[in-house]
Amino acid sequence: MTLRLLQHRAADGVRSVIAARGDTAAFVPGVDSVRALAGKAIAMGTDLAGAIAACGAGAPVDIVEELAAGRLLAPVDHPDPAHLFMTGTGLTHLGSAEGRDKMHREAAAAEKQTDSMRIFLEGVAGGKPAEGAVGSQPEWFYKGNGHGLVGPGAPLTSPAFAKDGGEEPELAGIYLIGDDGTPFRLGVCLANEFSDHITERHNYLWLAHSKLRQAALGAELLVGPLPAEIEGKSRIHRNGAVVWEKPFLSGQENMSHSFANLEAHHFKYELFRQPGDIHVHFFGTATLSFSDGVATQLGDVFEIEAAPFALPLRNALAQAPAQAVTVKAL
Known part of the structure; x- marks a missing residue:
């Protein structure tokens, strides 16, 4: 088992x-x-x-x-939260066959492909290299450190200046760096890579800002071989009713990149191979309520579930009070 x-x-x-x-x-x-x-x-x-x-x-x-x-x-943490890195990769999932066909038709019809389309198609073409080889470089982002990690049942809290707080149901890989700098994968868990999609949509150069948010991990760390296929459900509950629900697919069969390729491009940086550090790396999603026109509200409860995980991940949307920050010269 x-x-x-x-x-x-x-x-x-x-x-x-x-x-x-x-x-x-x-x-x-x-x-x-x-x-x-x-x-x-x-x-x-x-x-x-x-x-x-x-x-x-x-x-x-x-x-x-x-x-x-x-x-x-959360199934992993660090006694010093500054030594837990949260990072991720986007444009890694194929989505439905209809979605793939639509993207390819748009790519063929466009006089000039967008940067997002180019990196997606590069992943489709070269994101799953032969064993031992390194393939196409994925989109990569920094999400924060252990101070932004929350567990099951805890609220996902947006800063007061956020334009949006939306769910991203996906898998996250958990790693410990050994004393000799070797990254050890401990397993994968369910994750909500919570983001500000309105900020990202305004200008893709604001992607970095949109990702500096909290993230939630499901309680269970799945140990052993990486899953070839995961099929789950993502829901939003509001005032006791489900206002949005959609299946999501993950696992390597549903991705344009192999897990090994995503890991290779993350851990090629010596910065990310410091002994004792923990890494939580989000592998991406193709399912968002934002894409379906849903505007989340404070108090909404995000729910993500998928076998073989026995427990769902549930987190309510909250907002932090505004904070005045003053930079002082010394």
């Missing part, structure tokens, strides 16, 4: 790691974070499953109950 890892915080603040397989789950003795468990696996020269086996069997736990009680955290 597929191994899933979760982070738990009890009412007294004590943290634990949970290992789940199928419908059963148990605490992992002796470790208080997925990062610590991964460090143990690296030191032992084994994988995460081997490290869990070495820790022995812990008490069983009901992860559905723990989620409802608000005791499940």
